[in-house]
Amino acid sequence: MISKVTIxxxxxxxxxxxxxxxxxxPEFSFNLIAGPPGCGKTTLAHQMMFALATxxxxxxxxxxxxxxxxxxxxxxxxxxxxxSEAINHRVRFINLSEDAMAGNLDRVLKRIVDEVLxxxxxxxxxxxxxxxxxxxxxxxxxxxxxxxxxxxxGMLMTSWQATTFLIGEYFNETEANPVxxxxxxxLWLRQSVQRNSMVRKLEVKKMRGQPTLAGxxxxxxDRTGIKLYAPARTSAAPSSLMDGDDVRLLMxxxxxxxxxxxxxPxxxxxxxxxxxxxxxxxxxxxxxxxxxxxxxxGVIAAFEQNPxxxxxxxxxxxxxxGKVGLVDSRAxxxxxxxxxxxxxxxxxxxxxxxxxxxxxxxxxxxxxxxFRDDFRESLLRLVTALxxxxxxxxxxxxxxxxYTDLRFSPYGAAFLTDAIIVQRYIEVESRLLRVLxxxxxxxxxxxxxxxxxxxxxxxxxxxDMLPDQEGLLGGRPTRKPxxxxxxxxxxxxxx
Amino acid sequence: xxxxxNLISASPLAYRVGEDADVAQIAKTVGALWAEIEEALSPxxxxxxxxALYRRSLHLSRAVYSWMPGPPEGIDVAIDTRxxxxxxxxxxxxxxxxxxxxxxxTFHDLLASLVGPSxxxxxxxxxxxxxxxxxxxxxxxx
Numbered sequence: 007m008i009s010k011v012t013i014x015x016x017x018x019x020x021x022x023x024x025x026x027x028x029x030x031x032p033e034f035s036f037n038l039i040a041g042p043p044g045c046g047k048t049t050l051a052h053q054m055m056f057a058l059a060t061x062x063x064x065x066x067x068x069x070x071x072x073x074x075x076x077x078x079x080x081x082x083x084x085x086x087x088x089x090s091e092a093i094n095h096r097v098r099f100i101n102l103s104e105d106a107m108a109g110n111l112d113r114v115l116k117r118i119v120d121e122v123l124x125x126x127x128x129x130x131x132x133x134x135x136x137x138x139x140x141x142x143x144x145x146x147x148x149x150x151x152x153x154x155x156x157x158x159x160g161m162l163m164t165s166w167q168a169t170t171f172l173i174g175e176y177f178n179e180t181e182a183n184p185v186x187x188x189x190x191x192x193l194w195l196r197q198s199v200q201r202n203s204m205v206r207k208l209e210v211k212k213m214r215g216q217p218t219l220a221g222x223x224x225x226x227x228d229r230t231g232i233k234l235y236a237p238a239r240t241s242a243a244p245s246s247l248m249d250g251d252d253v254r255l256l257m258x259x260x261x262x263x264x265x266x267x268x269x270x271p272x273x274x275x276x277x278x279x280x281x282x283x284x285x286x287x288x289x290x291x292x293x294x295x296x297x298x299x300x301x302x303x304g305v306i307a308a309f310e311q312n313p314x315x316x317x318x319x320x321x322x323x324x325x326x327x328g329k330v331g332l333v334d335s336r337a338x339x340x341x342x343x344x345x346x347x348x349x350x351x352x353x354x355x356x357x358x359x360x361x362x363x364x365x366x367x368x369x370x371x372x373x374x375x376x377f378r379d380d381f382r383e384s385l386l387r388l389v390t391a392l393x394x395x396x397x398x399x400x401x402x403x404x405x406x407x408x409y410t411d412l413r414f415s416p417y418g419a420a421f422l423t424d425a426i427i428v429q430r431y432i433e434v435e436s437r438l439l440r441v442l443x444x445x446x447x448x449x450x451x452x453x454x455x456x457x458x459x460x461x462x463x464x465x466x467x468x469x470d471m472l473p474d475q476e477g478l479l480g481g482r483p484t485r486k487p488x489x490x491x492x493x494x495x496x497x498x499x500x501x
Numbered sequence: 502x503x504x505x506x507n508l509i510s511a512s513p514l515a516y517r518v519g520e521d522a523d524v525a526q527i528a529k530t531v532g533a534l535w536a537e538i539e540e541a542l543s544p545x546x547x548x549x550x551x552x553a554l555y556r557r558s559l560h561l562s563r564a565v566y567s568w569m570p571g572p573p574e575g576i577d578v579a580i581d582t583r584x585x586x587x588x589x590x591x592x593x594x595x596x597x598x599x600x601x602x603x604x605x606x607t608f609h610d611l612l613a614s615l616v617g618p619s620x621x622x623x624x625x626x627x628x629x630x631x632x633x634x635x636x637x638x639x640x641x642x643x
Contacts, residue, residue, distance in 0.1 A: 075546040079616045090620040093545075094627075101547035104578075 013215055016169065019057020019087070020050065022234030022347075026208070026223055028216040031191070034167055035214070036160045038135070038185055040176040041195030046206060046227050047173050048078060049085065050195065051131050053231040054171070056087045059096040063128030066121055067099045070106045070114070070134060075099060078133075086230045098125060111155045119162060127168055132159075135174035135185070152185075160188045190214040196222075203339035203374040208234060224341040235343035237387065255360065255398050258296025259289060261468030262427075265444045265453035270425060272359075274448070275389045275399040277422075280429030284440060285461045286402035289427075290362040291318040292465045293400050297360040298329040304360035305352040307333040307345065309368025320465075331356050339374035342384035346391060353397060361392055365402040382422075389422050405429075424448040429459075433482050434475060441478055442468070512602035513629050524597045528589040531601040532582045534628060538608070539580045541627045552577045558608040559585070566600040568592065 015030030024030045031037070031054075039047045051067075059065035069075045079099075082088050093099065100121055105113045122130065156172075163170040172185065186192060192212040198205050207222040225234040254269030263269045270276055278286045294304040306321065324330040331352035335345070349361060363369060370381055377384065392399045401423065426445040431438055442459050444452045456478050458469035472478065474489030517530045535555070542551045556572035563569045568591070570584035585604075589597045613621040622629075 069547075074550060076550055076615055079546070079620060083617055083620055090617075090623045093620065093623050099545040101544060101550070103547045103549070 015216075016058055018054045020053050020232050020234060022223070022225070022236040023208075023232075025236040026210055026219045026234060027191075027213055028218040031169065032213070032215055034164050034169055035190040036163060036170045036188065037172070037191035037193065038189040039171055039173045039193045039195065042197070043175055045195040045197045046225070046232055047175075047195055048073065048133055049082065049227060050193070050232050051133060051171055051173050052082045053085070053087050055097060055129060055131060056089055056092060058129055058169075059092065060128075061096050064096045064098065064125060065129035065131065066125060066127040067097065067131040067133065068118060068121075069099060069101050069103070070132065071103050073134070075101055084229070098127075111152065115155055115158060118159065122162070122166055122168065126166070130163055130168045130170045131173065132171070133173040135172040153188075156185050156188045186212075198376055200375040203376070205339055205341065205374045205376050224343060226344070235341055235347050237343050237346075255293075256296050256300075257289070258292035258299075259466045259468060261457070262289075262442075262466070265455065265457065265468070266425070266447060267450050267452045270398060271447075271450060272398055273393055273396055274424040275393060275401065275422070276425040276427065277401050277403055278427045278429070279403045279405045280442075281405050281431060284405075284429040284431065285459075285466055286404075286429065287364050288318060288461060288465055290364050290400050290402055291321040291324075294324055294330050294360055294362060295320050298324050298327075302360060303329055303331070303356040303358040304362065305331040305333060305349055305356065305358045306362040306364060307349055307369070308364055309372045328356075331358065335372065340372050341374065341377055342380075342388055345369070345372075346388055349392070350395070353392075353395060359397055361397050361399045363399065363401045365404055367404040386422050399423075430479065431481065432478050434472070441472070512605050514598065514601045514605060518598070522594075524590050524592060524594050527594065527597045527601060528586040531589060531604075532586050534605065535580050535582045535585075537628045538625065542624060545624060548578055552580055554608060554611055555580045558604055558611055561607050561611070562600070562604045565603065566596075569600065569604075 014033040015024075015027075016033055018024055018027070018031050039050055041047050055065045055067060069078065083090065089097075100117075102114055102117055105117050118130075118132070160170070172189070174185070176183070189212065191210070191214065194209045194211050196207050196209075198207065206225050206227065208225050209222050210218040219237065221237070223234055223236060225232050227233075253272040254263075254266075255272055256263050256269045257266065278289055280286050290306070294306060297304050304324070306325075321330065325332050333345070333348045333352055335348060349363075352358065353361065366385070370378060373381070389399060389401075405428070423446075425447045427442060428445050429440060429442045432441055433439075440459050440461075441456045443454070443456045455471050457471055460467050460469065472483065474486050475483035476486055477483045513534060514527070514530060517534065518527050522530070539548070539551050539555075542554075556577075559569060559572050563571065568588055570588050573581055573584065589601060592600065609621060609625065612624070616624070
């Protein structure tokens with residue numbers, strides 16, 4: 007019986023990359039890492055090399071022209087993955103600049119072959135490949151020579167069972183280049199600068215033999231190296247949501263659960279929209295506190311404008327007690343996937359069932375400008391992915407005080423969520439009162455009442471309706487004919 | 502700051518030359534050690550990279566040992582220790598040993614300032630291999 011070849015997939019050691027590659031890097035593949043200067047190509051190569059190289063599967067890193075090896079070693083060793091002890095053991099650096107300077111591709115190839123024969127590496131890196139091309143440009147027929155060179159190298163490395171990476175500076179992706187055709191894998195790195203933010207992105211343009219994730223994925227480079235933010239999964243069915251599961255989560259606000267028909271169904275996403283000061287964050291804190299009182303844990307992603315502004319004391323205590331995890335990134339160039347990852351790490355760490363994002367307005371400002379255009383799509387992915395994890399999500403959204411139209415968020419986010427609670431100010435007899443209503447609760451009965459509410463030290467208190475008033479949503483209701491003035495001791499008062 | 506005597510004891514030169522070695526032998530060992538350094542480093546940082554470090558080390562060492570030759574003119578593609586060896590044999594034994602050791606130390610420190618002590622140690626291990634921190638040779642008598 008003839009069985010098919012099994013392609014081993016190597017774990018690259020770069021967080022998120024294996025997922026984007028579709029399960030790791032195919033062994034014996036011939037890959038190109040391309041992109042403009044400074045985008046992290048050499049770092050990516052080093053990180054993979056130190057992760058993959060073993061005594062049995064050593065790596066050779068050929069340095070050609072370009073960055074002087076001394077500089078490269080000087081800077082790469084700043085990363086945690088750099089292991090000095092590995093050098094001359096499982097990792098070997100070989101400088102080919104003398105051969106490359108002669109401009110003879112055959113000589114460069116021969117050197118590579120000789121070294122590969124001698125050391126039998128499992129991994130081969132050639133950095134920078136672009137300089138090999140440039141060195142050969144002196145010859146008239148450089149294009150053909152290069153193609154031959156690449157093909158020979160590709161064939162040789164595969165036959166010698168070496169997984170190979172060519173690292174090169176390419177600015178133009180559409181440039182016809184024989185290397186792109188020969189390569190099994192093509193990793194394209196880029197960085198975009200908009201206003202004061204710089205965002206790095208990686209694309210797997212090609213990877214033979216396996217389904218990669220399409221699109222651009224943001225990554226960061228820090229002390230630990232490259233960290234890629236694989237997208238939030240959107241397909242997973244909620245594992246904790248069974249058919250007929252009608253478990254409801256209480257909101258921690260007396261009266262509000264009744265309005266929701268007994269609480270917020272588990273796995274739902276709820277948008278709380280209201281003007282500044284209407285108590286959205288207080289409602290969110292009550293939601294988390296209620297969970298904590300029932301032994302649940304939660305996560306809050308806070309994107310407040312002023313980090314020093316003191317938060318709700320209840321929330322501070324919950325965070326201090328470890329019952330609520332805080333995602334509080336102050337970076338001004340976040341991507342949605344990065345936020346998603348930060349939230350998911352906390353959700354998994356605490357086994358959390360409740361998540362709060364406070365607020366969407368702050369969240370949007372925290373994103374790098376380049377992501378703001380796609381905010382709605384990304385938000386949809388975020389909400390869907392969180393629902394896929396079976397957690398219940400509460401998002402707050404700043405609502406502009408406009409009384410001529412009724413909208414629930416400036417992002418068109420209303421359709422994304424399963425439930426909406428809207429809060430508004432109204433003026434009644436020269437007093438500013440607050441009302442709230444459950445506007446939407448998918449597949450569930452809920453109250454349609456507009457209820458007064460107040461805020462005191464214990465949080466939100468839901469009061470009565472104002473049956474004598476009409477036109478509440480216009481902001482300036484009028485008293486129905488024949489009704490009495492609002493009692494001075496109405497059960498609504500400001501906290 | 503290390504004293505010259507400490508430099509000698511920390512140098513592979515002191516380890517390689519016997520107590521009764523004369524300046525000619527010292528000069529020869531210096532030449533051999535530089536060849537080893539070149540062999541160990543040039544595959545990694547390139548021959549020109551090693552030469553550049555050697556030239557810089559010579560230049561720095563001349564501040565103390567003014568009789569040392571300056572870096573050869575032009576751009577070399579390999580370390581040329583002939584001038585250095587000729588200058589060493591004109592010194593007395595102690596001075597030759599001190600200067601030779603100091604030059605290695607300067608080179609070592611220069612490399613360490615660029616790629617850090619631990620990588621430097623790793624890269625120069627083939628040359629310093631025999632030397633495990635305690636010189637076989639005793640402190641040379643002057």
